[in-house]
Amino acid sequence: MSTAKTAGVRTRRRERKDSISKSAFRVKYLRRSRELWNRYLRSKPWLDQLYKSFLGITPGQKVIDVGCGTGDFTRYVARLSDGRSKILGVDSNPKSIKAGIADTERVGLSQVVSFKLGDAYKIPIDDDYADLTCCRSLLMHLDDPLKAVREMARITKPGGHVVAVEQGKMGIYYDPNDKRFSRLSDQVWEAQLRGIRKLEGKEFRIGEKLPGIFQEAGLVDMKAEILNNVYLASDPRRSLNDVKEELRFYLTYFKERMEKDRKYVVAGGLSNAKVSMYNSGYVSKIEGLLADDQKLRQDPTISADALYIVSGMKKA
Numbered sequence: 001m002s003t004a005k006t007a008g009v010r011t012r013r014r015e016r017k018d019s020i021s022k023s024a025f026r027v028k029y030l031r032r033s034r035e036l037w038n039r040y041l042r043s044k045p046w047l048d049q050l051y052k053s054f055l056g057i058t059p060g061q062k063v064i065d066v067g068c069g070t071g072d073f074t075r076y077v078a079r080l081s082d083g084r085s086k087i088l089g090v091d092s093n094p095k096s097i098k099a100g101i102a103d104t105e106r107v108g109l110s111q112v113v114s115f116k117l118g119d120a121y122k123i124p125i126d127d128d129y130a131d132l133t134c135c136r137s138l139l140m141h142l143d144d145p146l147k148a149v150r151e152m153a154r155i156t157k158p159g160g161h162v163v164a165v166e167q168g169k170m171g172i173y174y175d176p177n178d179k180r181f182s183r184l185s186d187q188v189w190e191a192q193l194r195g196i197r198k199l200e201g202k203e204f205r206i207g208e209k210l211p212g213i214f215q216e217a218g219l220v221d222m223k224a225e226i227l228n229n230v231y232l233a234s235d236p237r238r239s240l241n242d243v244k245e246e247l248r249f250y251l252t253y254f255k256e257r258m259e260k261d262r263k264y265v266v267a268g269g270l271s272n273a274k275v276s277m278y279n280s281g282y283v284s285k286i287e288g289l290l291a292d293d294q295k296l297r298q299d300p301t302i303s304a305d306a307l308y309i310v311s312g313m314k315k316a
C-alpha cells in the first residue's frame with residue numbers, strides 16, 4: 001500500500017476513534033440513558049398507541065431493528081406486538097449485541113427477540129425478508145444514511161414498511177430568567193450541528209430530511225409524525241428523584257464531552273470564548289439546581305427536542 005493510502009486509512013481510523021458518536025454507542029451510556037428516558041416516557045402513555053398504529057403492528061410479523069444498540073427499541077417493538085412476532089436486532093458493536101441478549105433474557109423476551117452482529121450498510125439478512133424494518137437514532141450517526149435506508153428497503157418485503165425514528169433540528173432551551181444564556185445556548189446548538197456536518201459529514205439532526213432520503217431510496221406512501229420530548233423540572237408527573245437523576249447523568253456526560261465537543265462548535269463558527277462561557281454557564285446552572293430541591297422544582301426553564309418518526313412502503 002502506498003504511503004498516501006496508509007495515511008488515509010490512519011486518518012479515517014483516527015476520525016472514527018474521536019467521533020462525536022463514540023460516547024453515544026457505549027453500552028453503559030445506552031443502558032442508563034434509555035432507562036432514564038423510559039421513566040420520562042411513563043408520563044406519556046399515549047405514545048404506545050401512536051407507535052402501534054404508526055408502525056402498523058399486526059400479529060406474526062417479522063421485524064428487523066437496525067443499529068439496535070442494547071435493544072431498548074427492539075424490546076419496545078416486541079412489547080407492542082402480540083408475542084408471536086419475531087424481532088431481530090442488528091448492530092455492528094459486539095458489546096451492544098452481548099448486552100442486548102443479556103437484557104432481553106432478564107426481562108423474559110428471548111422467545112421473540114434475538115440479536116445478530118451486522119453492518120447497516122450490508123445487513124446480514126436476505127432480500128424481501130421483513131414485514132417491518134426500523135431504526136432509531138442510527139441514521140444521524142452515519143455518513144451515508146441513504147445507503148443504509150436502501151439496505152433497509154432491500155431486506156423488506158414488497159408492501160412492507162421501513163420506519164426511522166430520528167431527531168430533528170428543533171433543540172429548545174429557554175430560561176426566562178436568563179435570556180442571554182438562552183440565546184447563547186441556541187447559538188451553540190446551531191454551531192455544533194454545522195460543525196458535525198463539516199468535520200464528520202453527519203446530519204446529526206436528520207429528522208426533516210428523512211422523507212427525501214426515503215424517496216431517493218425508492219420508498220413510497222411516506223407518513224410522518226413528530227414526537228416531542230419536553231422537559232420542565234416543575235412538572236408534577238415526574239418525581240423529584242427522576243428529575244435529579246436525569247440532570248446528574250446528563251451533567252456528568254456533558255462534563256465528559258464538553259472539551260471534546262468544543263472543536264465541533266468552533267468549526268461551526270462560534271468563538272472559543274463563547275464556548276467557554278456556555279460550558280461554565282451550563283455546569284453552574286445545573287449544579288445550582290441540583291443543590292437546591294426547591295429551586296429545582298420551581299425552575300421555569302423549558303427544554304425540548306423533536307423526534308421524527310417517518311415510514312415508507314416498499315413498492316408491492
Ligand SMILES: C[S@@+](CC[C@H](N)C(=O)[O-])C[C@H]1O[C@@H](n2cnc3c(N)ncnc32)[C@H](O)[C@@H]1O
Binds near residue numbers: 024069092096120137
Ligand atoms: C445511538 S445508538 C442507538 C441504539 C438504539 N437504536 C436505541 O435507540 O437505543 C446507535 C447504534 O447504532 C450502531 N451503529 C452505528 N453504525 C452502525 C453500522 N454501520 N451498522 C450497524 N450498527 C451501527 C451503534 O453501534 C449504536 O449501537
